[in-house]
Amino acid sequence: MMLRYALQTVRARKGSFLGAFLALMCAAALITACGALLETGLRGTIATERYAATPVVVSADQNVHQTTVKHKKGKTKVKHKAKPIAERAWLPDDLATRLRQVPGVREVIPELTFLAEPLTPGATVGKDRPAYGHAWDSAALTPYTLTTGTAPKADGDLVVDRYLAERAHLEPGDRLTVQSTQSPRTYRVTGIAAPAQDVRHQTALFFSAPEARRLAAHPGQVTAFGVRPAEGTDTATLKQSVTKALHGTTAQVSAGGGRGPVEFLDAAAARTKLVSMGGAMGGTSLLVAVLVVVGTFALSVQQRHRELALLRAVAATPSQIRKLLGREALIVGAAAGTTGALAGLPLGSWLHGRFVTMGAVPATLQHTVSVFPLFAAVVATLLGAWAAARISSRRIARIRPAEALAEARAERTRPAWGRILAGLALLAGGAVLVAVLSVLRTEPASTPVTFLAVVVLASSVALLGPLLVRAAVVVLGGPLALTGPSSRLARANLRGHAARMASVVTPLTLLIGMTCTVLFVQPTLGNAARAQAREGIRADWVVAAQGPGVPAEAARQLRMPNDTVTEVVRTTVRVGLDSYAAQGVTPGGLTRTWDPDVTAGSLRKLTEDTAAVSELAADQLHLKPGSTLKLTLGDGTPVTLTVVAVYAKGLGFGDLTFAHDLVARHVDNPLATSVLVSTARTQTQLATTLREFPGVRVLAPAAADSIQAARQQANAEVNYLAMGLVLAFTAIAVVNTLAMSVSERVREFALLRLAGATRRQVRRMLRTEALSVLLLATVLGSGIALAVLTAFSVGMTGGAAPAVTPLVYVTVVASAGLLALVATALPGRVALRVSPVTVATAKE
Numbered sequence: 001m002m003l004r005y006a007l008q009t010v011r012a013r014k015g016s017f018l019g020a021f022l023a024l025m026c027a028a029a030l031i032t033a034c035g036a037l038l039e040t041g042l043r044g045t046i047a048t049e050r051y052a053a054t055p056v057v058v059s060a061d062q063n064v065h066q067t068t069v070k071h072k073k074g075k076t077k078v079k080h081k082a083k084p085i086a087e088r089a090w091l092p093d094d095l096a097t098r099l100r101q102v103p104g105v106r107e108v109i110p111e112l113t114f115l116a117e118p119l120t121p122g123a124t125v126g127k128d129r130p131a132y133g134h135a136w137d138s139a140a141l142t143p144y145t146l147t148t149g150t151a152p153k154a155d156g157d158l159v160v161d162r163y164l165a166e167r168a169h170l171e172p173g174d175r176l177t178v179q180s181t182q183s184p185r186t187y188r189v190t191g192i193a194a195p196a197q198d199v200r201h202q203t204a205l206f207f208s209a210p211e212a213r214r215l216a217a218h219p220g221q222v223t224a225f226g227v228r229p230a231e232g233t234d235t236a237t238l239k240q241s242v243t244k245a246l247h248g249t250t251a252q253v254s255a256g257g258g259r260g261p262v263e264f265l266d267a268a269a270a271r272t273k274l275v276s277m278g279g280a281m282g283g284t285s286l287l288v289a290v291l292v293v294v295g296t297f298a299l300s301v302q303q304r305h306r307e308l309a310l311l312r313a314v315a316a317t318p319s320q321i322r323k324l325l326g327r328e329a330l331i332v333g334a335a336a337g338t339t340g341a342l343a344g345l346p347l348g349s350w351l352h353g354r355f356v357t358m359g360a361v362p363a364t365l366q367h368t369v370s371v372f373p374l375f376a377a378v379v380a381t382l383l384g385a386w387a388a389a390r391i392s393s394r395r396i397a398r399i400r401p402a403e404a405l406a407e408a409r410a411e412r413t414r415p416a417w418g419r420i421l422a423g424l425a426l427l428a429g430g431a432v433l434v435a436v437l438s439v440l441r442t443e444p445a446s447t448p449v450t451f452l453a454v455v456v457l458a459s460s461v462a463l464l465g466p467l468l469v470r471a472a473v474v475v476l477g478g479p480l481a482l483t484g485p486s487s488r489l490a491r492a493n494l495r496g497h498a499a500r501m502a503s504v505v506t507p508l509t510l511l512i513g514m515t516c517t518v519l520f521v522q523p524t525l526g527n528a529a530r531a532q533a534r535e536g537i538r539a540d541w542v543v544a545a546q547g548p549g550v551p552a553e554a555a556r557q558l559r560m561p562n563d564t565v566t567e568v569v570r571t572t573v574r575v576g577l578d579s580y581a582a583q584g585v586t587p588g589g590l591t592r593t594w595d596p597d598v599t600a601g602s603l604r605k606l607t608e609d610t611a612a613v614s615e616l617a618a619d620q621l622h623l624k625p626g627s628t629l630k631l632t633l634g635d636g637t638p639v640t641l642t643v644v645a646v647y648a649k650g651l652g653f654g655d656l657t658f659a660h661d662l663v664a665r666h667v668d669n670p671l672a673t674s675v676l677v678s679t680a681r682t683q684t685q686l687a688t689t690l691r692e693f694p695g696v697r698v699l700a701p702a703a704a705d706s707i708q709a710a711r712q713q714a715n716a717e718v719n720y721l722a723m724g725l726v727l728a729f730t731a732i733a734v735v736n737t738l739a740m741s742v743s744e745r746v747r748e749f750a751l752l753r754l755a756g757a758t759r760r761q762v763r764r765m766l767r768t769e770a771l772s773v774l775l776l777a778t779v780l781g782s783g784i785a786l787a788v789l790t791a792f793s794v795g796m797t798g799g800a801a802p803a804v805t806p807l808v809y810v811t812v813v814a815s816a817g818l819l820a821l822v823a824t825a826l827p828g829r830v831a832l833r834v835s836p837v838t839v840a841t842a843k844e
Contacts, residue, residue: 019740023296024336027289028377032344034282035373041274046260054226055235060089061250086572087634090221104233109226131203135212149191158187159206162194180215183553267364292733297388325389333385337378360718423463430457437791458510465502490768512781522716528797532652539593539676542704546695549671563679564589567672571634582656584663593676601625601645611641612657614650633666738823753836770824
């Protein structure tokens with residue numbers, strides 16, 4: 001019976017449920033989009049291209065492993081964990097002999113993959129199609145076949161793929177300069193090759209075998225082996241035989257869909273990033289959705305207070321009221337969840353496309369969609385709607401019918417004690433999160449706590465809202481009383497309908513607080529890192545490259561007596577399973593070009609057997625000068641080093657510092673990201689020395705800092721996009737709540753008109769109310785953001801100095817104000833169009 005009544009109510013009061021429907025639909029769309037990203041990270045397909053004609057691929061292990069054994073209560077628990085390394089791991093080339101002896105193997109093809117970027121104008125490649133070098137002997141892995149010309153035989157010969165040849169208008173006999181792991185070299189194009197199938201995500205350059213081994217710079221090692229079966233041997237049998245033959249080694253055997261992650265290491269690493277990003281977005285979205293939906297339903301129930309009170313008066317039990325509201329919520333939730341989930345599919349696809357365009361996710365990780373995000377969104381919407389209805393109906397279902405009728409006409413002067421206590425508990429919880437945030441010193445740990453703190457503090461505002469509104473009226477009451485009858489009416493409404501106004505304050509507070517946090521978190525961290533880098537660079541000039549990096553030969557040509565040249569190459573290493581940003585620097589004369597503020601030890605002892613660490617790493621790993629540091633380099637090579645120095649500026653220079661040559665041997669790109677030069681020579685003189693190196697520039701430290709700022713801004717845009725959907729949802733909630741709040745006051749406006757108020761006075765009253773609510777929300781939202789950002793700054797940078805740009809902050813508040821005014825004015829104008837006599841005499 002209650003279901004039939006609920007259906008009739010929804011059918012008869014479509015306008016009243018429209019706000020809840022919109023809030024739930026947007027929440028479902030957001031959850032579906034985040035779920036699709038999460039699923040892409042978990043199950044996204046990485047299709048092979050380079051190994052298309054090779055059923056089985058043998059590669060090195062791309063993970064660091066850790067096994068822990070625990071003995072408890074007579075039981076032994078063994079846990080195995082693995083984390084990916086940052087660079088490509090290599091295999092010994094003598095494994096080919098063992099592979100050729102495996103039964104069922106027809107051919108073993110060694111593969112070399114290394115950096116090889118064309119530098120000739122018109123031949124440059126984009127981020128979506130990076131260029132790699134290979135030996136021509138491995139062209140059969142795809143296969144590539146010559147369409148014109150001949151194979152490379154001499155060291156100066158080169159075969160390019162058809163895509164590059166068409167783009168750069170290359171023909172056999174032309175010259176092409178290539179920047180690989182060594183100095184740039186000009187090669188003679190001897191042929192053009194085309195793949196047997198479409199290759200869309202990479203550009204191939206083929207060298208002679210000796211030249212490829214030189215450029216790969218890993219003597220006695222290969223990237224992978226392609227294994228082809230003999231006639232009559234199927235792929236599954238071949239894989240099993242190869243795996244058995246390689247037992248006892250760290251080599252990995254892949255076939256079918258497992259070949260793609262071996263070929264595209266960045267896509268495999270992006271899976272973890274996408275899972276983390278999708279999970280963080282989904283979790284934040286869910287928390288925001290719950291807060292918004294509960295507020296929307298609370299406002300909806302408040303608007304129906306008289307109706308529900310009359311039901312109580314005619315003998316409806318509390319259980320029946322709860323069931324009625326619960327079933328109404330499920331009906332609205334089912335419709336909104338289904339609609340929003342379907343709308344979330346293109347939204348998730350668009351979001352994935354934007355991440356690919358920004359370079360946060362490689363195009364090789366294909367977008368994956370199934371029914372699971374849809375079902376999750378619908379279930380979450382139904383549960384959220386039902387829970388919101390139950391929470392909103394607690395008081396109307398619990399109090400006596402006579403009290404319900406009395407409260408239908410006049411709002412309670414004080415919220416229930418349970419609501420106040422819950423609000424204070426959330427406020428205390430938010431304060432605890434802020435305190436915890438001030439001691440977190442790593443970005444992965446602090447980021448989720450940052451946004452959680454904002455949501456928890458905004459939730460406390462939602463519960464304590466009526467008290468906060470009344471407190472604001474006390475402060476604003478005097479000025480409002482002096483500015484005319486419309487302002488006095490606004491003051492009376494703010495005081496007499498504090499709960500209604502509080503339902504509007506909450507989403508506005510969340511919008512301002514969350515937006516300020518999103519916009520200022522990255523600048524706070526980036527500015528502090530750049531400040532440390534500026535203070536720590538003592539060099540007169542910084543050499544940088546527009547291409548993949550500065551060759552070692554360029555640094556050698558810059559070295560002169562009495563000058564110091566420091567090459568800097570960056571990587572990521574693992575200590576145990578923990579990841580640390582690291583760099584390799586040239587030890588000779590290091591203190592003339594670089595000062596990371598050493599607090600213990602000395603950089604003069606830096607060699608290939610030693611390391612310097614930041615204070616953060618020293619604290620986390622319990623290190624000091626003289627300590628032993630065991631770690632895994634970027635390509636999976638384990639090393640043991642001695643700590644010789646501890647420095648303070650880890651945020652600007654990374655947590656670990658090694659000798660340049662040690663790092664350069666174990667990274668995919670050994671070219672220097674920058675070269676620091678301390679010299680008396682001028683910029684022009686240095687540029688003349690480097691004229692044979694295309695794309696290499698000599699910059700002042702300030703100009704290099706500007707380039708770094710641009711890169712940080714590009715990285716921050718990914719985070720802005722990720723959280724932008726949550727902010728858009730919150731903005732929609734603001735408009736939705738304001739429109740609901742104004743639309744239900746038609747009778748009130750009619751009575752004001754009959755009492756002599758003009759349309760202009762009523763509209764002015766609404767504007768005054770909106771501006772008062774905006775002022776309160778701005779104070780609360782700004783206070784939440786300031787507390788959270790200050791704690792974040794203390795934890796991450798060591799100082800309470802959040803980077804707040806005044807113009808950006810004013811824009812945020814102005815945008816929120818514009819939303820509030822528009823969402824108030826438009827429904828107000830619609831409500832005032834109806835004749836007041838018609839409204840006053842209409843059936844309520």
